[in-house]
Structures are given as structure tokens and as C-alpha cells.
Amino acid sequence: MDINGCKFVPLKKRTGVKFTKILFSISFVSVIGSGYVIWNQFSLRPVPLESVFPGKVWSKTIPQLPKLDGVGEPRAENCGKCHTEIYKEWQSSTHAHALSDLQFQAELSKPGQPEWICLNCHIPVQNQRETRIEALNHGDFNRPIEAINPGFDLIMKNEAVTCATCHVRVDEVGKAYVLGGNGKTSPPHPVRIDQQKLRTRCLDCHNETYNLSSSLVCYFKTGDEMKEAQPHFPGKDCVSCHLPDVKRSFVDGVLKKPIRNSHKHAFIGGGVPKEFSLYEKQIPGGYKPGVILNGWEQSKSEEIKITYQNANAGHYVPSGDPERFLRLELVFLDEAQREIEKKVSLIGQTWKWNPEAELVSENRLRPKETRIWKEKIPSNQVTKIIFRIYHVKLKETTSAYMSSSVKHADPFIQTKISSLKENYPHSSIILESTFDLKSKRASETSLQELFKRNEKRRGE
Ligand code: HEC
Ligand code: HEC
Ligand code: HEC
Ligand code: HEC
Ligand code: HEC
Structure with missing residues (x-):
């Protein structure tokens, strides 16, 4: 038996086996029934993602990010040119391995896996994806309607849960900015400060229980468990423990910026690394x-x-x-x-x-x-x-x-x-x-x- 965080057991097949299924229906079931099957299989009835999964962050990617002023493509490797230590820590993290992870790759390669859903948490930024998905045919999660993404960035894809997952967004006029938690800093790139938003971002992926089907269940409750723990750990959140404080400059020493209260970005958890x-x-x-x-x-x-x-x-x-x-x-x-x-x-x-x-x-x-x-x-x-x-x-x-x-x-x-x-x-x-x-x-x-x-x- 193989299982993972979001558990997927026998799945409905995606496409392919339909002909036998249809012939079977014609000979044994009523003509109306098979008519429905044919209509369902071959007709196009796009249902927007938000109607199928209202309010579910993981049902959508983070919208395509344009180049960031002062940085260029919003890739981790670019952020790493200035944020050298943070970049090195992140490189060693499970987050940076969320795509290359051998167990993830094994799961993903199973036929019939709703890959796009898996990827929405493991490589969540639209730039990281070959295709765009806005709707599901007949609202079926096994039948995403995909269109080529001209803005696909292969380097960023391999960065998995990359810096931009938490830190880069687009503003009202379509310009990219960095989401920070500090303020009063002097970066070469635009920033907006919303510390709470940054610190609660973890919950979007680490606190999700959802039954896609009777045998397809996502069960991560770390956020709810943390609420239960609050009386014992007043004022602590995921970041207090998993991005521990460290006094240092936010950037490479050559940039001569002040020492501040920074956070280690190795995202250490249970002590079983990926390599x-x-x-x-x-x-x-x-x-x-x-x-x-x-x-x-x-x-x-x-x-x-x-x-x-x-x-x-x-x-x-x-x-x-x-x-x-x-x-x-x-x-x-x-x-x-x-x-x-x-x-x-x-x-x-x-x-x-x-x-x-x-x-x-x-x-x-x-x-x-x-x-x-x-x-x-x-x-x-x-x-x-x-x-x-x-x-x-x-x-x-x-x-x-x-x-x-x-x-x-x-x-x-x-x-x-x-x-x-x-x-x-x-x-x-x-x-x-x-x-x-x-x-x-x-x-x-x-x-x-x-x-x-x-x-x-x-x-x-
Ligand atoms: C809601 C977000 C979300 C979705 C959707 C999701 N995952 Fe994950 N996945 C996570 C998180 C968070 C972890 C880390 C949990 C941990 O380390 O205990 C994880 C860890 C994993 C791991 C790491 C190994 C392990 O067992 O800890 C595998 C494999 C995996 N997921 C497979 C999948 C597959 C396959 C799919 C799609 C069928 C999928 N995930 C969909 C959030 C998600
Ligand atoms: C050319 C250098 C450079 C690059 C590239 C760069 N940064 Fe920065 N960043 C800085 C400097 C300088 C600061 C301010 C440091 C200070 O004042 O202590 C900063 C500040 C920040 C802050 C803190 C802002 C605050 O006030 O809370 C965040 C978060 C941040 N950068 C994220 C990123 C991310 C993510 C990327 C990549 C998408 C990136 N940076 C790329 C130089 C850079
Ligand atoms: C976009 C989804 C996403 C977000 C947001 C996210 N994570 Fe994760 N996280 C993952 C996935 C996926 C994995 C597992 C990857 C794997 O095992 O292959 C993971 C793994 C981890 C692990 C490693 C667990 C272990 O023992 O291996 C820790 C710790 C962690 N995340 C903490 C955090 C914290 C803290 C935040 C918020 C600051 C956060 N995560 C935000 C998706 C996310
Ligand atoms: C899973 C979410 C997540 C990812 C991925 C992530 N960060 Fe952060 N980052 C945070 C959080 C949370 C903080 C702390 C916010 C606070 O309380 O000030 C932070 C803080 C920072 C700061 C401010 C200085 C500090 O240490 O507090 C910089 C700079 C920064 N991150 C850069 C990066 C870069 C560069 C990458 C990729 C190499 C990256 N981050 C990846 C969540 C993330
Ligand atoms: C008071 C400190 C503390 C807080 C708050 C905290 N964690 Fe942890 N976390 C730990 C420790 C310690 C471990 C290692 C447990 C172990 O021995 O396996 C851990 C382990 C993990 C793991 C790996 C699973 C495991 O059982 O080892 C994940 C994933 C994780 N934490 C995510 C989160 C997220 C997401 C949050 C916020 C919702 C969070 N943690 C809040 C201290 C904390």
C-alpha cells in the first residue's frame, strides 16, 4: 500500500478506455444512458475552477508573475544574488525539493493521478507551469482544460516551493512586488509590507483537509493542531519555530546593509531530509x-x-x-x-x-x-x-x-x-x-x- 499526504487510491481513469465503456453501455444499458455517456465524454462543458472548488487556494496557481523591477525574472536564483545566505538555506530545504522528491515523482507518475492538483501545492506559481488551467470539463477534476502557457519558465519550475511562492505578487496595475514582513528597509525592488499575510501563508498548504472523492483525501491539519497548542505556546506561530530568528544582514555583506532580525530559511521539520x-x-x-x-x-x-x-x-x-x-x-x-x-x-x-x-x-x-x-x-x-x-x-x-x-x-x-x-x-x-x-x-x-x-x- 502506498500513501502520501494527499492520499490517492484507485482513481477513475482519465481518458482512453472510453470506447469499450461506450460500447458496453450501448449494448447493455438504455440508449438514453449511453447517449448521456457519449455527451459527457465528448462534449465540452467548461466549469470554472472557482465554481468547482470555491475558496480553495490550492485549486489555482499564483497568477503569472512579470519581471520584478531591480531583480528580473522572479526566480530564487535571482533573489539569491543578493540574499545569499537565505538562498543557500532555502536550497537545502524540503521546499526546494518538493518537485524533485523521489516519492513525489513516483506518486505523480501513477497513471490517472490528478497531476495539476498535486502541482498546485508543489510548484504553485503559474510561471512554473507548462499549461494554464482555468476550468474543468463538466466540473470533473480528472478533466482539466489546459492551454499552453507562453510564460513558462523551466528554471523556476525546478525551484518548486520557490521564494516567489510566499514573497512575490502582482499589484492592481499588473506590476510585480515583493511581499515583506519588515518595512523600513532599502531594497532595489518594490515591496509591500504585510507581515501577517506572509506568516500565515503556510496554512494554505499545511492545513487542508478535503475529500476529492471517497478514496482521494487530503489530510494535513498542522494549523488546527497549532490552534490547540496555543495555550502552551502563547504568541508562537509556524514561523517562530520553523524560520528561527537570526541576527544578520538580509543581504550579502558587500551590500553593506544593517544587521537586523532575520529568519533562517531552511524550513527544518521532522529531521528526515530529502538527500x-x-x-x-x-x-x-x-x-x-x-x-x-x-x-x-x-x-x-x-x-x-x-x-x-x-x-x-x-x-x-x-x-x-x-x-x-x-x-x-x-x-x-x-x-x-x-x-x-x-x-x-x-x-x-x-x-x-x-x-x-x-x-x-x-x-x-x-x-x-x-x-x-x-x-x-x-x-x-x-x-x-x-x-x-x-x-x-x-x-x-x-x-x-x-x-x-x-x-x-x-x-x-x-x-x-x-x-x-x-x-x-x-x-x-x-x-x-x-x-x-x-x-x-x-x-x-x-x-x-x-x-x-x-x-x-x-x-x-
Ligand atoms: C493542499 C496542498 C497539497 C496538495 C494539493 C498536494 N500536496 Fe503533497 N504535500 C503537501 C505538503 C504540505 C506536504 C508536506 C507534509 C509533510 O512534510 O508532512 C506534502 C508532501 C508530499 C509528499 C512528500 C513525501 C511524504 O510522504 O511526506 C508527497 C510524495 C506528496 N506530497 C505527494 C502529493 C501528490 C501525489 C499529490 C497530488 C495527488 C499532492 N501531494 C498534492 C501539500 C500538498
Ligand atoms: C539586487 C539585489 C537584490 C535582489 C536581486 C533581491 N533583493 Fe530583496 N532586498 C535587497 C535589499 C538591499 C533589501 C533591503 C535590505 C535592508 O535594507 O536591510 C531587500 C529586502 C528584501 C525583503 C525584506 C523587505 C522588508 O522590508 O520586509 C524581502 C522579503 C526580499 N528582499 C525578498 C526578495 C525576493 C523574494 C527576491 C527575488 C524575487 C529579492 N528580494 C531579490 C536586495 C535584493
Ligand atoms: C505552496 C505550498 C506551501 C506553502 C505555502 C508552505 N509549504 Fe511547507 N511544504 C510544502 C510541501 C509540498 C512540502 C513537502 C515537500 C516534499 O516533501 O516533497 C513542505 C514541507 C515543509 C516542511 C518540511 C517537513 C519535513 O519534515 O520534511 C516544513 C517544516 C514546512 N514545509 C514548513 C512550512 C512553513 C513554516 C511555511 C510557511 C512559512 C510553509 N511550509 C509554507 C508546501 C508548502
Ligand atoms: C514558505 C514561504 C517562504 C519561502 C518559500 C521563502 N520565504 Fe522568505 N520569508 C518568509 C517569512 C514567513 C518571513 C518572515 C516574515 C516576518 O515575520 O518578518 C520571510 C522573510 C524573508 C526576508 C526578510 C529577512 C528575514 O530573514 O526575515 C527575506 C529577505 C526573504 N524572506 C527572502 C527570501 C528568499 C530570497 C527566498 C527564496 C530563496 C525566500 N525568502 C523563501 C517566508 C518564505
Ligand atoms: C512551538 C514550535 C512549533 C510550532 C509553533 C510549529 N512547529 Fe512544526 N515542528 C516543530 C518541531 C519541534 C517539529 C519536529 C517534530 C518531530 O520531532 O518530528 C516540527 C515538525 C513539523 C513538520 C514535520 C512533521 C513532523 O511531525 O515532524 C511539519 C510539516 C511542520 N512542523 C509544519 C509546521 C507548520 C505548518 C506550523 C504552523 C501551522 C508549525 N509546524 C508550527 C515545532 C513547531
Whole structure:
């Protein structure tokens, strides 16, 4: 079973198989019925996007952006000429990989996928798209009416969730400007200041629950979860945690601009990057596990008890993609460091995808929630116990299925997906603590050490 954030299971086919379907209808169903089928399949009845998906930001692209005064094409690579550090941080981010992502490419290559909808969140600016879509035939999301986009920019396409996604818009007379949050700066390009708009932009993509059809469901609720967390994190929003403050110039030093309150743009999340080489960017980019270990306790009855908490995430852990989960492990070792027993516990969501998508159960950690895990110590041979947490983004079974079933992707991507484990981080160890039964002391492995290990690990 393969799943992703916006979950798409058996889909209606797009075009193609119709003839058999039509012949079948003529011979078995009434002439009126088949007449309707033919009319429906071959007639043109455009229904504007806003009538099919009223108020849904993801149903439309950000309108085509003209050249920006002082910058040129509104590409990230151009912004990066002056905003050098911000550009480098963003390059390492998941946002910059939202198109090249191997899992995304595998999903997108599935026949019958409503690609245009996927692309509206993963490459949302009209400049990034080969075609324009204003309407759906008969209002069917599988039948977009497409026209060539003369303003298509291939470089910008590959930038995925590019700077302009959040920062560039057109004004009333069709001129492009930069949306900023600061003011009192001296940029060479036009700016308009609306800090609130910039800071709540995240919700357009990260807070969406929508059933396109019974088996086609989008389920991201990070924004709603954050509202629930507000009493614990007063005044904090997505930006407070995911674009951490840093004092620096907004631009390259040669431009001699003042030091201001800037924001790191690495958009670090769960600590599982898109490439192994990006592990080294996680901690400098601001990575912090949501869960912390509060402590170990060994009772007289030879029972071990650990207490852990979602201390740092202003939402559930895990959040976002329903496929993410945490795997907690307790490993009991003897004197010679041999494993005597291992206990495992999972935290996440369980979905049933057939015949209809349905959330079956979930045990995610609420903001600031504390949990206790108790286990009997399995033998008196045990001298050490290790507690580990893995953040799993991609299960090995899903990954194996992807590797075997990707047939329609471009050949370069197929090659990478066919050995997905070697090319794509599936999980990270985010916490490790070792308890010594003799000394009754615990020692925690540093995050630096764990991330060095993560870079070399492969698979779930
Ligand atoms: C409403 C916006 C939106 C739409 C529409 C959308 N996505 Fe995403 N997608 C996201 C966000 C936000 C994430 C990041 C979630 C996370 O990291 O937990 C994401 C992450 C992903 C990932 C990354 C890997 C993973 O499992 O986390 C894949 C694959 C993916 N989407 C596939 C698709 C496909 C295929 C479609 C269309 C059928 C689609 N998405 C449509 C917003 C969207
Ligand atoms: C030729 C250099 C240059 C280029 C190219 C450039 N900028 Fe700027 N930008 C600046 C300077 C200079 C400032 C003001 C810095 C200061 O006064 O501290 C600035 C300020 C900003 C601000 C903050 C404005 C505020 O007051 O909040 C944002 C946001 C911004 N730029 C985004 C972008 C984006 C997005 C691009 C690409 C589409 C871009 N810039 C391209 C030089 C540039
Ligand atoms: C246009 C849609 C869009 C907007 C707006 C957006 N994101 Fe994302 N975001 C995505 C997609 C798509 C992904 C996942 C890409 C993938 O996994 O391939 C993602 C991934 C992330 C991740 C990485 C999660 C992980 O662990 O890999 C974080 C963190 C994140 N976004 C935070 C933010 C914040 C904070 C904002 C607002 C300042 C924001 N996003 C705005 C679409 C968006
Ligand atoms: C997902 C949305 C998003 C993307 C993509 C994004 N930014 Fe930002 N950017 C923000 C937010 C949010 C702020 C902080 C606004 C505030 O509170 O002042 C910000 C702030 C800035 C600032 C002001 C200085 C600072 O650090 O606060 C500059 C300059 C800037 N961004 C440039 C860029 C450039 C260049 C890119 C692409 C390489 C980019 N941004 C990509 C959301 C984004
Ligand atoms: C109080 C800080 C805080 C706030 C507020 C916050 N986050 Fe997070 N976020 C975190 C931490 C910490 C993690 C890492 C959780 C973990 O260990 O996996 C995280 C992880 C994520 C992930 C990856 C999924 C995961 O479970 O790791 C995404 C996507 C994300 N955040 C998006 C957002 C968005 C969008 C918002 C605003 C609606 C937001 N976050 C608000 C701290 C925060």
C-alpha cells in the first residue's frame, strides 16, 4: 500500500478506455444512458475552477508573475544574488525539493493521478507551469482544460516551493512586488509590507483537509493542531519555530546593509531530509526533535519506566503527512552488549484506504503531552537498556512497492527509485538514551552524533 499526504487510491481513469465503456453501455444499458455517456465524454462543458472548488487556494496557481523591477525574472536564483545566505538555506530545504522528491515523482507518475492538483501545492506559481488551467470539463477534476502557457519558465519550475511562492505578487496595475514582513528597509525592488499575510501563508498548504472523492483525501491539519497548542505556546506561530530568528544582514555583506532580525530559511521539520548529503544541514538549520525524554526510573519490582513528552512541537507529533510515525524502542542488553530482548511501540495514524479512505486510529502526541512506558526487565542478565526514537517518513514496505511499481516516471528518476533505499532517507534516529542498571545513571547520545549516524543509515 502506498500513501502520501494527499492520499490517492484507485482513481477513475482519465481518458482512453472510453470506447469499450461506450460500447458496453450501448449494448447493455438504455440508449438514453449511453447517449448521456457519449455527451459527457465528448462534449465540452467548461466549469470554472472557482465554481468547482470555491475558496480553495490550492485549486489555482499564483497568477503569472512579470519581471520584478531591480531583480528580473522572479526566480530564487535571482533573489539569491543578493540574499545569499537565505538562498543557500532555502536550497537545502524540503521546499526546494518538493518537485524533485523521489516519492513525489513516483506518486505523480501513477497513471490517472490528478497531476495539476498535486502541482498546485508543489510548484504553485503559474510561471512554473507548462499549461494554464482555468476550468474543468463538466466540473470533473480528472478533466482539466489546459492551454499552453507562453510564460513558462523551466528554471523556476525546478525551484518548486520557490521564494516567489510566499514573497512575490502582482499589484492592481499588473506590476510585480515583493511581499515583506519588515518595512523600513532599502531594497532595489518594490515591496509591500504585510507581515501577517506572509506568516500565515503556510496554512494554505499545511492545513487542508478535503475529500476529492471517497478514496482521494487530503489530510494535513498542522494549523488546527497549532490552534490547540496555543495555550502552551502563547504568541508562537509556524514561523517562530520553523524560520528561527537570526541576527544578520538580509543581504550579502558587500551590500553593506544593517544587521537586523532575520529568519533562517531552511524550513527544518521532522529531521528526515530529502538527500543523505542534507543531514549535515539539519542542526545548523534549526532542527529540534519534538519529543524529549524526561527520565528513567527503575522500581524494585524489576520494572523499568520511562517518561517522555512532546515538549517542543506546537502541534501533534508526528504532524503533516499521515504516513509519518515514530518508532520507539527499548533494547535490553547483557554484559557483553548482546541484545536479550527488544520492545517496540509506534506513534502515528492508521488509515484504511479501501473502499473508502478512513482514519481508523491514531495515538499521536498532543502538544506538551507526557507519556509513560513501563516494561518488565526480561532477565537478570540485563545490564543496560537503550531507549531510542526513530522518526520514520517512509516505510520499507512502501518503498519496496514504489521501487517495483514505478514504470511511467522519467528514466533518470526510475533509476533512482529502483534503488530507493540508497538514494532516499527513510527515517532518522532522533533520540537515544542508555540506562545503566548498576549505576542507575542514564546518558543521552548527542544530536550531532545521531545525525552523523543517520547520514550513514539506510532504510526504515
Ligand atoms: C493542499 C496542498 C497539497 C496538495 C494539493 C498536494 N500536496 Fe503533497 N504535500 C503537501 C505538503 C504540505 C506536504 C508536506 C507534509 C509533510 O512534510 O508532512 C506534502 C508532501 C508530499 C509528499 C512528500 C513525501 C511524504 O510522504 O511526506 C508527497 C510524495 C506528496 N506530497 C505527494 C502529493 C501528490 C501525489 C499529490 C497530488 C495527488 C499532492 N501531494 C498534492 C501539500 C500538498
Ligand atoms: C539586487 C539585489 C537584490 C535582489 C536581486 C533581491 N533583493 Fe530583496 N532586498 C535587497 C535589499 C538591499 C533589501 C533591503 C535590505 C535592508 O535594507 O536591510 C531587500 C529586502 C528584501 C525583503 C525584506 C523587505 C522588508 O522590508 O520586509 C524581502 C522579503 C526580499 N528582499 C525578498 C526578495 C525576493 C523574494 C527576491 C527575488 C524575487 C529579492 N528580494 C531579490 C536586495 C535584493
Ligand atoms: C505552496 C505550498 C506551501 C506553502 C505555502 C508552505 N509549504 Fe511547507 N511544504 C510544502 C510541501 C509540498 C512540502 C513537502 C515537500 C516534499 O516533501 O516533497 C513542505 C514541507 C515543509 C516542511 C518540511 C517537513 C519535513 O519534515 O520534511 C516544513 C517544516 C514546512 N514545509 C514548513 C512550512 C512553513 C513554516 C511555511 C510557511 C512559512 C510553509 N511550509 C509554507 C508546501 C508548502
Ligand atoms: C514558505 C514561504 C517562504 C519561502 C518559500 C521563502 N520565504 Fe522568505 N520569508 C518568509 C517569512 C514567513 C518571513 C518572515 C516574515 C516576518 O515575520 O518578518 C520571510 C522573510 C524573508 C526576508 C526578510 C529577512 C528575514 O530573514 O526575515 C527575506 C529577505 C526573504 N524572506 C527572502 C527570501 C528568499 C530570497 C527566498 C527564496 C530563496 C525566500 N525568502 C523563501 C517566508 C518564505
Ligand atoms: C512551538 C514550535 C512549533 C510550532 C509553533 C510549529 N512547529 Fe512544526 N515542528 C516543530 C518541531 C519541534 C517539529 C519536529 C517534530 C518531530 O520531532 O518530528 C516540527 C515538525 C513539523 C513538520 C514535520 C512533521 C513532523 O511531525 O515532524 C511539519 C510539516 C511542520 N512542523 C509544519 C509546521 C507548520 C505548518 C506550523 C504552523 C501551522 C508549525 N509546524 C508550527 C515545532 C513547531
